[in-house]
Amino acid sequence: MSNTQLLDTLLALSTVLAADEERELERRGLTRARVHLLWVIHHQGPRTQAEIATALQVTPRNVTTLVDALEATGFAQRTPHPQDRRAVRVTLTERGRDVMARMDAEHEEFGAALTEGLDPATAEATVIGLQHVLARLTALVAEHAAASEAGRAGPLENTP
Amino acid sequence: MSNTQLLDTLLALSTVLAADEERELERRGLTRARVHLLWVIHHQGPRTQAEIATALQVTPRNVTTLVDALEATGFAQRTPHPQDRRAVRVTLTERGRDVMARMDAEHEEFGAALTEGLDPATAEATVIGLQHVLARLTALVAEHAAASEAGRAGPLENTP
DNA sequence: TATTGTTATACTCTATAACTATA
DNA sequence: TATAGTTATAGAGTATAACAATA
Structure with a gap:
């Protein structure tokens, strides 16, 4: 994979x-x-x-x-x-x-x-996998947010 | 579930x-x-x-x-x-x-x-499940789109 | 005649700042 | 003084319609 x-x-x-x-x-x-x-x-x-x-x-x-x-x-x-x-x-x-x-x-x-047509075992595993991913993602995003608290860019400068 | x-x-x-x-x-x-x-x-x-x-x-x-x-x-x-x-x-x-x-x-x-910390079997099953869901979803959306071709509302009327 | 990109105008979501009416 | 909601103004993405230059 x-x-x-x-x-x-x-x-x-x-x-x-x-x-x-x-x-x-x-x-x-x-x-x-x-x-x-x-x-x-x-x-x-x-x-x-x-x-x-x-x-x-x-x-x-x-x-x-x-x-x-x-x-x-x-x-x-x-x-x-x-x-x-x-x-x-x-x-x-x-x-x-x-x-x-x-x-x-x-x-x-x-x-x-x-989930129609998906066998129950795979469906179950998918939910478990997704929930793990959601937890990981939430943690990662919190890290990112903390890291970028310091060095952030100003507002976009364009379309004058 | x-x-x-x-x-x-x-x-x-x-x-x-x-x-x-x-x-x-x-x-x-x-x-x-x-x-x-x-x-x-x-x-x-x-x-x-x-x-x-x-x-x-x-x-x-x-x-x-x-x-x-x-x-x-x-x-x-x-x-x-x-x-x-x-x-x-x-x-x-x-x-x-x-x-x-x-x-x-x-x-x-x-x-x-x-996927860090996720056992490979579950990770694999999650991908398989998701790909099934994506296929189902794409089919459903195509149905929806076809069905709503006929009766569609006009533009939003608000904030005059 | 058809296509490429632009000007003109408008709608939606969003934000900050200043203001009014109430707590 | 602080809070609830509004007016004023602005930026960003999107759309349609009309128009110029070029195919």
Whole structure:
């Protein structure tokens, strides 16, 4: 087995998964960032924009834009926060709940379809192997991040 | 094994891989789209912008912007096409070649590091399982794409 | 007439900084 | 004084449409 055979396969899988996801989202009038936001609310319940910003690891300003778009397209809505008058709570509309329920169901189907025709022993070993790889990867990434804390480049200089 | 355990692990891996890649690129003053372009030239030789657009599955207009940026940051350059005076050929500068060579080397290292500590039998089975999944996935995506050819939504309507 | 690349315009995601209204 | 969310501005990737130069 070559050094990078596993990594290459993973990268190919990522690419195909991402492309498929993108197409599915577009079909529904959604984008990846917006679905991520809906997903947080769907699985954690109504949240303030500040909480959403933390969950998405994104600036509060960004959440404003995303919620604007989701409100305009009818997937989510702002409601006043019962205790704190500064804050708004973002909730799903019925349309939002529907689409998330459908996506959950598709996720299940898709997961099952992926391993169809694969013998159970190999499937099991694949999961074990992947979990090992995920652990290794997480460790490596932490190392990288620590190492690059010191010497980092400035912002990109281009398109003057 | 749950229906989605493998898919969930794959998605987690994709996320971590993407985040790591993004950080590495930023450190070098590059972006994913620009590296993709450099990669095409590095592995296929100098190409015209039209050829690059096809390879990246992106519009020619987009390639103009990317090449502008890569020229401004010194990774690539436009040279006249020897036969066709309409076309330009995009080639790597020394800086571009250097950075791509270094990325290739890191890719190798990274691939080896991922499976460190994993017993060879499981590693082998993981690759076999993944290749099966990739084949299934490609088939599913083709089905999806065909199915959604008919009923597709219009462009997103929001942020008026 | 068809192709190559560009200018013009627009949409989406993202970020920082400054500001308002509330705690 | 600190926090929640907004306006203002900017950079990056992407798209379509119209246009120049060249095949």
